[in-house]
Amino acid sequence: MTDSTISTEQTTNEPEPSDSLKAFGAAHKAFRRRAGYTQEQYAPLVQYQPGTVASIEQGQRFPPRVFVERAEEVLDAFGVLKGVYKHATREKGLASWFRQWAELEEQAISLYTFENRLVPGLLQTEGYARAIFGERVPMLSDSEIEAMVTARVDRQFLLNDRPNTAFSFIVEEHVLRRETGGSDFMREQIEHLLEARGPRNVELQVMPTSRGAHASMDGPIQLLETPENEWFAYSEGQENSQFIVDPKKISMLHMRYAKLRSQALTPDDTRSLLERIRGAL
Incomplete structure (x- = not known):
């Protein structure tokens, strides 16, 4: 069975990969393959879905701490994954x-x-939020302001x-x-x-x-x-x-x-x- 993949459309809510997240994903993938697991075989061992494993290995998703700890144990990674994890960050905006x-x-x-x-944000009224976004520089269009106000109020x-x-x-x-x-x-x-x-x-x-x-x-x-x-x-x-x-x-x-x-x-x-x-x- 081959590794599963996630399309761009499926990950539009995830941040663009940063170098450090891609580094963690590559290290994790290398240890997983070294252990002889496909993503589908490996996912139940760390109690996550195969799609989550794929997303982490692509650098699209920040790995939860518990995922890293389970991966270290299952893959016998010599502390390497924990070491890389300490430097993992996202820098895309x-x-x-x-x-x-x-x-x-x-x-x-x-x-x-x-x-x-x-x-x-969780305490803002619609009027307050609209006033905040209305003063944004560079200026936002009316449709952009409405979208941001709606998103804030919905939260x-x-x-x-x-x-x-x-x-x-x-x-x-x-x-x-x-x-x-x-x-x-x-x-x-x-x-x-x-x-x-x-x-x-x-x-x-x-x-x-x-x-x-x-x-x-x-x-x-x-x-x-x-x-x-x-x-x-x-x-x-x-x-x-x-x-x-x-x-x-x-x-x-x-x-x-x-x-x-x-x-x-x-x-x-x-x-x-x-x-x-x-x-x-």
Whole structure:
């Protein structure tokens, strides 16, 4: 039986291969063939589908940590796969990266977000999102703005459909005082935040401007935990983004986020502040 393949049409939601992912895929393929397995024979041994194995070997999909650990054991890879995995990254742009992050969000059992630039996407109203995309440079067409607004709003089903997922949001106060889209849109946004913090699994805290310096002056933090208890992080910049799998870096971000929680207003004090901001609009 020959190795299975995945067509371009089947992998359009996956990022373009980076050199490091292709390197991991090539190393994995070499060890698998050395062991005498086809992808179909090998997949059940690591408890993944043959298509997933093919996608990883093509460098199209980031290998989960548990996949790497099982592959090391099944293929007796002498620690080589773990070594290559440490350097695996994707460097192909925000859209591809975010599609992968969005897929993980749908499975997450914990999702932590700190934002100092804008209201987190999962908490944005349609009007707020449209105002954000309307100021994008280079300018977007009306159809592009509508597509992005729709995609952002559609993601928000997570807050209602995943009652067992722990959502934690920390937002800088100045973000909420900026009248993005005008006072009417911002009042609607504040009211939406007050409603969103209702479910027991959603926690919203504001980092007050009076706090001054805090634990994450370096920028936003996004962390999530999968059902397999793996943690991942995601970081965005102006023209780049980074999907973080390094346990040391994730541990550092956890420490920063824990400190942020202690420095931000309590959920009750956050509600009071939001009500004051709404009243001033």
